[in-house]
Structure formats: structure tokens, C-alpha cells
Amino acid sequence: MADLKTAFNAGCLNCGLQKICFPTGLVRNDITRLDSIVERKTPFRKGDHVFRTGQAFHSLFAVRAGVIKIYALSDSGEEQILGFYLPGDVIGLDALTHKMHVYNAIALDTTSVCAIPFDQLEVLSLQIPALNHQMFCLMSKGVNEGRLHSEILSKRNADQRVAHFIWSIAQRFMNRGYAYTEFRLGVLHRDVAAFLGLTPETVSRILAKSAQDDLVHWKRKEVKIVDVERLRALAGERNVSAEVTDCRVKSG
Amino acid sequence: MADLKTAFNAGCLNCGLQKICFPTGLVRNDITRLDSIVERKTPFRKGDHVFRTGQAFHSLFAVRAGVIKIYALSDSGEEQILGFYLPGDVIGLDALTHKMHVYNAIALDTTSVCAIPFDQLEVLSLQIPALNHQMFCLMSKGVNEGRLHSEILSKRNADQRVAHFIWSIAQRFMNRGYAYTEFRLGVLHRDVAAFLGLTPETVSRILAKSAQDDLVHWKRKEVKIVDVERLRALAGERNVSAEVTDCRVKSG
């Protein structure tokens, strides 16, 4: 059984996402203990929900492959998109206060995740200081993420928002060691619009302009950043990346 | 010394904010231990900074009295306001990932805070499961807070944003057991505007209209909600309050 598991799915120890995901800063032995409570789920297909608003909260989920979109539905039925999550990202942290999920999580592609039962994680966390610290870091990262999103929505115009979005995705690919000036992204333009508080039409117009100006080409699922510097300038980051990969506690 | 301390400032055990602040869900003895690491600072005066962007992170801060505004400065020098914090709220959670503060925190009034050295808190937290759980809940709350703010900025018009702001403040007063249909609020209209991604002019016009329609009267620092139901409807909450006061773990 254990063999079968590792045959199909690398455990945390062999996982390429160690540097990004949970185990950051853990020693080998601790990773093994963490690994023992991780449940590797059968992949979700495009359109499947990982969880829905109102469901009881049991586990955090770490994305192994694919993309997950977090969204809420307003009374009028329109989607409010709160984020897109890539391999190595952890979702579900928001559900803690309410003991139930407050948002919907849907797979935008074939997506596999690791489920980490929170009860067990909490117990383990108390035994492994570095893991507990890592938990705090992850949640802190979640706080910053939301704030950054608020900043974008608050005072940036449509061009800057789109530029910021593309650049932030690129940075996340960069941090994962993937190509970041040219990549596939299974996110619909309409979803980008909903995430950025714009309409699909506006995003479309901006992407048309970007292509014409040789800034970014984004056709279907293919993104190609032509002028990195100009994009970065437009995106206008505040020098504080929302992504931190190393949050290690000085291990004793 | 200890006597002097308690003479001037109630310890956690006597603090009226127990239900809101850190100690929620802790037993008496644990509160005492928490209390022992809490540093009660001399009050900040209006305009003093609790921390600034770039400063090293050492402590979390719990607001005892007053109001604290969290903001960032964009390149062009304008304020991006991320939140207002009332007695019982905890700030600084965002600084964890970077080991330094990413935002500025300024007192809008005479404001006193409790500083909780994070190193010590982390150690204590490992010894008191309920405290650790409370930490997770606090951070989770922080995540939800940011997301909610994003939702507001994303798809609500100016009237709804202002209504939401007033109603959310009212709710927070309610949770603290204060009067919530009529209260003083030391937040400038221009700050409200910056928080909501609007201009002071727009907020002014909306408040003028609100007063005329007998919805809300907000002159200077006096807020009076006339039509609670109409305000609530306009604010359009998604039924998931951002404020959770009880996040207790079932204590054994």
C-alpha cells in the first residue's frame, strides 16, 4: 500500500515543491512525520470542486499540479474571484475561524492536491516547532496576499491591474523554477477580469493593446511576455513580494 | 513594579476585551501565563506610529484603546489604507513572513496597545494548545479580512462601499458590547475614502445623500445610523461575518 502510494505519488520527501509548499525549513525526519498524515487525493478534473462554501472544514489542501480558483458568489450570482493557486500553494487557511469553508475552490484543469487533515496537523505542529512556525508563515503569507489584492483593486487602473496580474503569475512560475516569460496558463480571460474587478471586455481590449505594443502576447492559453521590464514597471510592485519561499526558523 | 503595572493597566485577566482579543478560549491559568509575556506600552498619541514599513518585526500588538490605521505608501506617495483596528484587534500578523513590517501602523487617537513579543509567544504557544489554536484562528481571521476587503473593492459601487464600511464598524462595536447605532469614530472621511478606493469628494457626496435620506448621519466624529435595515441591505453582507469572537477549541 505504502509502496503503491509512492509509486504513483511522490511523498513530501521526493516532491519537487518542497521549497514552496509546507515542508520548507523542516528537517528530513520531520518531513517524514508530516508526510505520514498527508492524504494524496485522486486528481480533480476540470470543473470539479475541491470544496464549497458552507462545507465543514477538515483539511488544508496543497496543490500538487494544476490550478485552483477560489471564488465566492454574490447575491446576484456573479463570481468574485479571490485567487488562483498553483502547485505548492496551500488553500483552506481561511476556513479556520468558521470551521467551515467560506469560499468555493474549483479546479480549472486536471488538478491533484494533497489533503492535510487539520486536526492531525495541529497536533503534529505542537510537536515540531519548525512546522508550527511554518504554519504561521503560511497564514501570514495569506494575510499579505489579500492585502496586496486590495491594494491592486484600490488604486490601480485597468492596464496596471492586468500587468500586475501577468507579472505576479510570472513571478510565481519563476519561484518554482519554471520558465516565466513564456508559459501556459489555464485561466480564462473572464476569470482574470473577475479577479481584477474588471469586465471581460476591458481585459480583452487591454490584451489587444498589449499585443500590439509588443508588451505581452496572450492568446488562448499561451502567455508570452515580450518586454519584461516594461511589464514590471507597469505592474508597479511595492518591492515586497507576496511570495516568500524561505521562512525558516533558525533550527536549534 | 508588578503592582504598579496592574494598578495602571489591567492584566489580561481583568481586561474587558478578553472575549475579542487573544485569550479567547484560554483557561484562567493559561491567561496568566500569556499575561506574563505581554508588555503594556505607554499610550501612543494621535499621529504616532506603532511601526513602520521596513522595521524589524518583534512583536504583535493588541489594541487596548483607540484606533490604529494600517496603510502603505505608493510610489506616488498616496496612502493605501488596508484597515482600521479597534480595541481587541491584533495587528502585525502580516509581518511574519518577512520578519519585518510591510505596512505602517499609525494611531488615529490616543491609543494604547499591548505588545506581545513573538519569539516568546511562539514558545508559549507550543506549550498551550489552546493558545496555538487561537493564533491560527487570529491569522485565519486576518486572511478573511483581506479577502472581504477585496470583495468590497471589486464589485461594489461607491454607495455600497460606504454603507458596508459603516455597517462593518457598527458590527464591530456591537461585538464589543458597545452602542452600535450611535458612536464616535475618530476616522477622517478622507481615510474612509482611501480605504474604500474612492475620493474624499465622493464619500462626502454620499454622506450628504445618506443624511438627506435619513439613512446615516455622520458629522465630524459622530456617527448615527438611522435606518439600520436599509443600511444593512445596502451593505450587502454575504452572511459570513468577518468577525468571529469565539473560536474555541473544545478543551479537554
Place this chain on the structure above:
DNA sequence: CGTTACGTTGAAAGGGTTCAATCCCTGTGG
């Protein structure tokens, strides 16, 4: 009592939305 900073009010301008028509890609079925 003047200075300063915040608030108000009006008119004009603009960025993004809305609505509607058309296009394009993909998947499906005959």
C-alpha cells in the same frame, strides 16, 4: 484671530461598463 487642514459643492472630463453584434475555437454528432 489667523492659519491650516479637512470637508463640501459644482461643473467638466474620462475610464470603464454596458449592450449588442460578430468572430473564433473546440467539441460533437451526423
Place this chain on the structure above:
DNA sequence: CCACAGGGATTGAACCCTTTCAACGTAACG
């Protein structure tokens, strides 16, 4: 293999909410 359907993307034109700019009002503080 082609036709067709359906969802998403694109494009255009009119509209509208919010911003911008500017002037004035007003409360607080030395």
C-alpha cells in the same frame, strides 16, 4: 469529414459613475 452548436473572446458605440479640478466653507489650534 464536415456541419453545427456553444462558450468564450473581440470589437464598436453610447452611456454613466466616479474622478478631477477648482472654489468655497468651516472647524480646530496655536
